Amino acid sequence: MFDHLNLISHDSAQTRRFFSEALGFAPGWRPPFPFPGEWLYRGDDAFVHVVESEDPRAGIATLGHIAFRTDEAPAALIARLRALGYAPEVRRVPERGDTQVFVRLPGGLLVEIDSDADPALRDAPVFGSGGSGEP
Structure with missing residues (x-):
């Protein structure tokens, strides 16, 4: 969506x-x-x-970027993206904690896929806090 x-x-x-x-x-x-x-x-x-x-x-x-929202569990989405050869970057939204999965397509477009906060990803960096490089 x-x-x-x-x-x-x-x-x-x-x-x-x-x-x-x-x-x-x-x-x-x-x-x-x-x-x-x-x-x-x-x-x-x-x-x-x-x-x-x-x-x-x-x-x-x-x-x-263009963003979509999903009800799918972030872990399943991340696994599928990796299986397809993408390198997703995972972040959390400040204060709300929603999960953000960023994927850069080969043509350069950045796609963000959002979902509700996932306790399993509580160690993912908060967007804007650095990490392995902001998407």
């Missing part, structure tokens, strides 16, 4: 304004990630995650 788009923008205020005024999205709660950004909601769902670009000269917003 689709979860959200992550947009990297050189002008996050203008991006927020467009999604708010043109499409009815509203800013809302966001975990305390260690980088600037905001989540834009429709109802209870944060469909658009905007991150401020570190390079204001970039000029063009880019797709940081």
